[in-house]
Amino acid sequence: MSKIQIEVLGSGCARCHKLEEVAQQVVRELQIDADVQLVNDVRRIVGYGVMQTPALVVNGSVKLSGVVSDKAAVTRAIMDELAKV
């Protein structure tokens, strides 16, 4: 199984860091092999077509955008992508 790429898009606001934390936590709890990365380059954020940060991108597809870090939702988003590989 290949490594899962998780990106947290956000330009450095408190909510973005919170989402990164939650994503890290979910990865630990699910015990999956994943790489969590904080992306604050506007060009890349816009490149994903995202307008509301923070946003959660799993393996290149936008899963959550603008939502407050909700652990259940983050878990679902990652599980969803896990099921595909």
Add this chain to the structure above:
Amino acid sequence: MLNRFADFVAYHVLSLNPSTRLGGAVQFFIYDSIKIFLMLAVIIYGVSLLRSFFPPERTKAILSRQRQYVGNVLAALLGIVTPFCSCSAVPVFIGFVESGVPLGVTFSFLISSPMVNEVALVMLWGLFGWEIAGLYIATGVSVAIVAGMIIGRLHLESQVEEYVYQLQAGQGDLPSLHWRERHEYALAYVKDILRRIWPYVVVAIAIGGFIHGYAPQDFLVRYAGRNSWYAVPLAVLVGVPLYSNAAGIIPIVQALMEKGMSLGTALAFMMSVTALSLPEMIILRRVLKPRLIGLFVGILSVSILVVGYLFNAVL
């Protein structure tokens, strides 16, 4: 019922005397705090649910088909329902400009969205009544429309950082939401906002209660009454560093109005607090050249001053 509960806590649990200033102030504090928190929870939940239907992506699609004027009006109105956090200002700005929303229309949105926000509305409604809350929405939307139109007329497209025009925004296919997700989103949003603002609300209501109980009647009439020429600009200036903290400001404004601050001055102050925010300007510097930021702040400040003087003159 809330009032009875506040009476009970203040006069029985804490055994304060209702006829003393302290007793009155504590009762007032308990009543107002509970009322505001209940309203915040219920209304923010409702607004968030409604907002889950109006993501900025949809707003962008609507606005990219509009021209000046009609576009400004629509943008200011959509700003009320579209969620906005200053940390999203840059992607929203780029997304709008990139999809062909005129610059002035984009600014109408960028002004209205943070200014007419749900926390400010709840606090205004709860503490001042729906008339003032409505007046605030109407003037806020008008300021956003007018300021955006002026910026549009000045043709400042060259004052946007060049790279913005070269960006190619991706096609974000929005995950479609089910009711369960909308509910979760709204609930998480309520929790997030309340966690963030509760200390400010409590402290502000306490300060408001203190002013209400202890400051002499009419002590502000001379300085912040409608005939004081410097009150409006001073209010705007003081409001700038207090950015986006409507929760901590409105209870104090309410007490100050009781003591003689005029409505125009109070409105100008609240608009300055919500709309003129230093961190937001710093964030927008990533997409706007300094001259446009300066013009944006200048035009917005003048519009707010006009609102202040206008209401002081006619009411």
